[in-house]
Structures are given as C-alpha cells and as structure tokens.
Amino acid sequence: EAERLFELVAIPQPARRVRQYPHEFSGGMRQRAMIAMALANKPDLLIADEPTTALDVTVQAQILDLLGELREELGIGMVLITHDLGVVAGIADEIAVMYGGSVVERGATEPVFYETAHPYTAGLIGAVPTLDGTGALRQIEGTPPSIFSRPPGCAFHPRCGRAGAPCPVDTPRLLDRGGTACACHFPLTETAEAARPARVLDGDPA
Ligand code: SF4
Structure with missing residues (x-):
C-alpha cells in the first residue's frame, strides 16, 4: 500500500524509496510522502496546512499541481491553509x-x-x-x-x-x-x- 501511495504522489522508484529514511529524501519528496500518508486513510477532505512552506518555487509548483490532480482524481475536497496569496490565487475556488x-x-x-x-x-x-x-x-x-x-x-x-x-x-x-x-x-x-x-x-x- 505504501508503494501504491508513493506511486500516486509521483515519487519515482516507489519500491526502493519506501525502504529509505526521510533524510534520504529531498524536501519536495518528503512533502509528497506527507501527502501520501494523509491519503492513506482515504479522506473525503484533505487539510493542507502550509504545504509549500520552505520549498523553492519550482518544487512548490509541482506540489500544488500534485494537490490539484489528486483533488480531481480522488474527488476529495481540500482546505488549504497558507499565507501565500499567489498560491491561493492559483488553486482555490473559495x-x-x-x-x-x-x-x-x-x-x-x-x-x-x-x-x-x-x-x-x-x-x-x-x-x-x-x-x-x-x-x-x-x-x-x-x-x-x-x-x-x-x-x-x-x-x-x-x-x-x-x-x-x-x-x-x-x-x-x-x-x-x-x-x-x-x-x-x-x-x-x-x-x-x-x-x-x-x-x-x-x-x-x-
Ligand atoms: S473599518 Fe472595518 S476593518 Fe477597519 S476597524 Fe472598522 S470594522 Fe474593522
């Protein structure tokens, strides 16, 4: 199941990655692993509290794209908590x-x-x-x-x-x-x- 979730959040080589420690992951991949953990319970609502803090803008865009795709694919709602108005403008409906x-x-x-x-x-x-x-x-x-x-x-x-x-x-x-x-x-x-x-x-x- 961990491998499947890693694949879902686009972590490459999930079979190898699930056996690694967090310090062997980049910041963006740790964030993807966090999202995978949050999805493990099959939630109807995902609460993402500052999901892009401390990530550079390229990785930030990847994480936001991923959250948008997951929302579509899994049909879940998302509450995004952030101070970043650029992030809000790009992803929020309300x-x-x-x-x-x-x-x-x-x-x-x-x-x-x-x-x-x-x-x-x-x-x-x-x-x-x-x-x-x-x-x-x-x-x-x-x-x-x-x-x-x-x-x-x-x-x-x-x-x-x-x-x-x-x-x-x-x-x-x-x-x-x-x-x-x-x-x-x-x-x-x-x-x-x-x-x-x-x-x-x-x-x-x-
Ligand atoms: S104008 Fe509006 S925001 Fe400003 S102090 Fe009065 S109630 Fe508050």
Whole structure:
C-alpha cells in the first residue's frame, strides 16, 4: 500500500524509496510522502496546512499541481491553509481570510481579489511585491494581536486606516453584500449611505 501511495504522489522508484529514511529524501519528496500518508486513510477532505512552506518555487509548483490532480482524481475536497496569496490565487475556488481568529472576508476567489471589501484583505493584497519591482513595498502598520488579548470591537481597528467610531466598541458581523461576505463597518466596496441590505452569515439573525 505504501508503494501504491508513493506511486500516486509521483515519487519515482516507489519500491526502493519506501525502504529509505526521510533524510534520504529531498524536501519536495518528503512533502509528497506527507501527502501520501494523509491519503492513506482515504479522506473525503484533505487539510493542507502550509504545504509549500520552505520549498523553492519550482518544487512548490509541482506540489500544488500534485494537490490539484489528486483533488480531481480522488474527488476529495481540500482546505488549504497558507499565507501565500499567489498560491491561493492559483488553486482555490473559495477563500476565507482570517484575522485575530475570525473570518473577516469570504467569497469566491475572483471577487476576493478584485472586489475586495475588507481593509485587512486589501492590505494583504497590497503587500505582495510586484514582479517589475516598481514602487515601495507596502506593509500593514502594527502587529497582529495576541489571541489571548484581542482588541475589543473589530480586532483590526488598531491597525486600520478606515476605523471609525463603532470600530473599537462594536464587533462587526460577517455580512453577505453581494461580491464577498465581509465583517467590517466600512467595507471598501460601499459607502455607509449606499449600504445594501445584507444577509447575516455568522448565525446571528439580528
Ligand atoms: S470594522 Fe472598522 S476597524 Fe474593522 S476593518 Fe472595518 S473599518 Fe477597519
């Protein structure tokens, strides 16, 4: 079975490789072996937590291709946890952006990138360096909060340039506003005056 799984994740010479130690594998092959181990239980859902961290971009692309192929071939769902927006753009159907332990924006990949509503998501996208190297590298000022002492109200308010009166006191709920669902009192896609009726997504019908 180990040989079959190694073959499934495209490790060459699986019969020989299953008898080797991890230090005899490259980083990319160790990652493939990890994926093979995760598939051994025949899961319906594969949770891949930073599957390409510490891999060079060529191997990263191979691992992402492999995950995409396995998803198709085996008909399984996949939750990919990553900080790499390039990876997200290439592989995800839907994105949930988390800040301070909560989902702050959620939607199909294209609207999240092109109709961004939450200032934190916009900050993440703005911090991606351009290929031609023009312009200063933008950053989100400040640091993420400790999960043990979340700021009151919107957890992002100490770092947000759009913060207004309700932000430090009133926790925004995740609301579906058409393009994406967003937890923000002043989403980038709307002015307060033009706010459309919103559907509550976080279970609170109020
Ligand atoms: S709720 Fe306020 S502080 Fe939070 S992201 Fe929106 S504008 Fe910024």
